[in-house]
Amino acid sequence: MKRLLEKEFWQIPEFLRNKHLRIIAVFLLILSLVCATLAFIVNAWLGIIVFLLILLTIGLSFITLKQVMQDTTHYISDLSYKIKRSEQEALLKMPIGILMLNDSAEVVWVNPTMQKLFGQEEILGKKLTEADEELAKVINDNMSNKDSVEIKWQDKRFNMLVQSDINVVYLLDITHYAEIQKQYDDSRLVIGQIFIDNYDEVTQSMNDTNISNLSNYITNELSSWASQMGMFLKMIDEDHYFVLAYTKSLTQMEKEKFKLLDRIRERTSKQNFPVTLSIGLAYGGTDLAKLSRLSQSNLDLALGRGGDQVVVRGVDDSQARFYGGKTNPMEKRTRVR
Template sequence: MNNKKKEKQFPEFMNHPSLRFSILIVVITQIIMVVLSFTAYIWLGFLMLILFVIIILIAWKFGSDYLRELNSYILNLSYRIKRGEQEALIKMPIGIILLNDENEIEWVNPYLQTQLSDEENVLNEPLDKVNEELAIYLMDSERNDKQIVEWNGKKYQVTVQTDLNALYLLDITEYATVKEEYEENRPVIGWLFLDNYDEITQGLDDRGVSGFNSMLTTYFSNWGRQHGIFYKRTSDDRYFLLLSRKELRRIENEKFNIIDNIRERTSKRNLPLTISMGIAYGEDSFDKLSELAQSNLDLALGRGGDQAIVKAVNEEPRYYGGKTNPMEKRTRVRSRMISQAMQKIMTDSDQIFVMGHKNPDMDSIGSGLGVARIAKMLKKSVYVVVDNEDLGSDVTKLMDEIKKHEQVHSNIVSPNKAEEMITEGDLVILVDHHKPVLSIAPNLLKKTNRNIVIDHHRRGEDFTENPLLVYIEPYASSTAELVTELFEYVTSDGDPINRIEATALLGGIVVDTNNFSLRTGSRTFDAASYLQSVGANSTMIQRLLKEDPENYLQRSRIIENLEFVRDGVAIAAGEDNDVYPPVTSAQTADTMLSMSGVEAAFVVTRRSDDMVGISARSLGKINVQIIMEKMGGGGHLSNAATQIDGKSVSETIEELKEVIHSELN
């Protein structure tokens, strides 16, 4: 029995067959050597036998001591491991919660117990009562092991062991704090641009310019000191900004009120200055961060200035400001340069395709016909893409008039026909829009990388890729106005603009300015005067814009539901089961602006494509563009729209109210 116990004390490897075989060979070899020694000399045999016995005794002695020490070491190590496991279970910053089948807490480990307050008894309590966030995470079928849960002021990374119905909470409070501080102090780069600095200072003498610059320096210094911003003036009208993510969040909470403050302060001196800012963060490379900031500034300027755009990598941009109508910065020189550049691109192209946006209005069709006429004057093959199944009543009447002019109508093609005709060397010109998703035939842009954009809407994030030429002027009344100015610089002996094309262009201006009452500048009347001089028929325009009695009654029914959601902001909506054409919604919004007390009007109606459309109009004090952008649309400060899919009219109204309250507070 004792022998068996001793055998059990030997490690397993001592009983391995290979080790036993090796020992056996050594013993047999020694026996053979002893036998041979006896054969040669008896005294030598006795000597070898004695040596053999001594070696065996010494080996046995050392083996026994080694095994005893090895056993002692293993026992000690085993004890320490078990003790370490117990200490770890108690002292390691990992909380353990065991739950029963009803998700009630059956046991928590000692460490987690120390993190609870004396009054907090969690045993036998439902998990959702103890910590609702933990309960939600436990029930989430798509949970991941990086979920962070906050409990009693500490943050834990949670892991679930389903088979044991156990939760493991790793205390990462310190690391979360370090990460938060890191994120808060990550660098933010910005560019600040003085939109109309040259226009303001050109009328001042040296003393006036110096005083104006001194005022700007004082204001920006105070602003920078208040918000921990390093700024450096790199040119007369540009500043470089460097700040932290924490300060950026603070400035965003203030909605970049520096934009309004600087405009109001300078306006008191009759020197109304507007500024634009491009802010970027989220990149480790300062080069890329600076490029992104410049891109954001370009976007802000493309939208008319007087605003700030904040954007991180792979995030949607956030817009602030833009509360005033953009100032007229276009010059005759710029119009001439654009016209000449466009003519050069047209000349180098095989065919030219001009297309407006879906649900085209007079401005879209008119500017498209105008660009097509410029191409014809250069003796180029040009086609205007029009979807006859997607026209409003006024545009349908215009198309009927165009059919009487075979020379113009022969160049109008459907989207499908255009896709069959286009080749890689052809040119696509987008008019009255710049977002490919809004195009009548977006596939045309995929078949050629040559495109031009001519638009008067504020530039949005979604933009056509790598255009050869961009002519976006948000201050202009309409795209028709921009196109009309380009005719003056066309050097060609081709046929000039004809009466129907001039009428369509003038109709675009009339519609977009609401009969010259909105967004109208001196250049607008100059363009209208030119179109009248080349034969535009204003009487035909009035006839085309006449509305049907049913349309008038529809507008009246929508206005019956008018409600004020706050001072100056009114919403009217059609019934969810009734379908209204987009033009009816737009006209209804325009009508609401003529009512007393209405500064901004929103009309929500069901469209024929089973989407809900919102037409937004403003007299200028309220920026309806920003509100529509929050809901996926866009447009102008005083004229914007959007389409919502998958929601009812009432649901859309509730969402619109939330956006209005958040943006106008």
């Protein structure tokens, strides 16, 4: 009863402040009054009963709707609190480093994940260039980039997103996934073919002993090179070899510019029977037949350019990479027999 006497209880409910709902409520009220009037005309007592029922219905409706509004308000308030709390917890515990800067590029806030990357150093209030010059440069270079970029920092790999409009930087450590990707890239298969360009011409004027010595020398050099690079080497013919390797080995060979070609050419030239090699290497994809055909095509290209060189091309590469080719170009053979 006390609650019924409170002024706040009889305030217009929020839902009735809506214009459309208010029109519907007025319409229902008028309809109820019409029904009560008709009941009075028929019978006075019936009219009183109907009128009282209408009042009771209106009262109960107000009480019920008030309770629904309170429950809804409480639910929304509780939900808002939980969402806000979840956001705060996420900022503090999520495995993404968050760095906030002011317009002077001073650090105003970092979450615990970002602080761990800086160790025990206190960086709040410092200019980012003072806290870490390398990171400051990377962020500055990507300030206008709206997409995330992969960066290297502190010997780790990160996906970095810079929101320049609010001076917030996000860093996600992807070192583990980058290492998995590198392992996959390094373990892709490479198929190669090695051909002794002028073997027939050189051995025509040599006796069997010298031919055997030359073959042994070349085979030993190739075997040692293959072992050093972690490759599989198989002699197919006296002047033709087959190679299986991984892209990790290919990267190392390209880094060294295939010094094997110079070594064999210079050593055999001193013995007055200069020998040069042509190599075709193919990588990428999982179709071994396609790789084999591409390695043959690369070898043919090396021979067509005069030999004494290496041609490297991947399945998806539009252009080949060339190494060597230091001797005078002359087309020794166009295809390996």
